[in-house]
Amino acid sequence: MNEKIRVAFERVAKEYDARADAAKQQREQELAERQQFEAGYQHKRDEVILPTLRFVTTILEPHGWICKISDSAASTKFEVFRGNMRGASTARPYTSFNGDVGSRQITIHAATQTQVVPKVTCLLTELTEEAVTKHVLEFFEKLVSEPSDAG
Numbered sequence: 001m002n003e004k005i006r007v008a009f010e011r012v013a014k015e016y017d018a019r020a021d022a023a024k025q026q027r028e029q030e031l032a033e034r035q036q037f038e039a040g041y042q043h044k045r046d047e048v049i050l051p052t053l054r055f056v057t058t059i060l061e062p063h064g065w066i067c068k069i070s071d072s073a074a075s076t077k078f079e080v081f082r083g084n085m086r087g088a089s090t091a092r093p094y095t096s097f098n099g100d101v102g103s104r105q106i107t108i109h110a111a112t113q114t115q116v117v118p119k120v121t122c123l124l125t126e127l128t129e130e131a132v133t134k135h136v137l138e139f140f141e142k143l144v145s146e147p148s149d150a151g
Contacts, residue, residue, distance in 0.1 A: 033104070049076050065082055079094045107119055113146050
């Protein structure tokens, strides 16, 4: 075989191997970042979100509000209602915190009786007890400002 042709084949094969190795390293890096984000979200959920929601529950329940907390690996939902109160797009008014692995951010949704509040996003590092408390308070203030016969 012609030496130039052999060298060309070797060069092309090495270039392919280099691209394949780079792609593999990129996938491994993305997987590591995803796992790090998921672990970080779970830590925030366990150490910040859930304790804050439980604390708010201890304040609201004596005033006749029903508070339900449901959570999964990537989402925590906090329903707050009285009687037959319904949400604008859901069964009950709620706010939720969702770990969005793709954007590496937390997406916060809320629905009161009459409106779906625009979603808010924040970085995992911005999700502090104060930020969660402030968001839940704003959600609750919107909820109670609506007509009591809504829904």
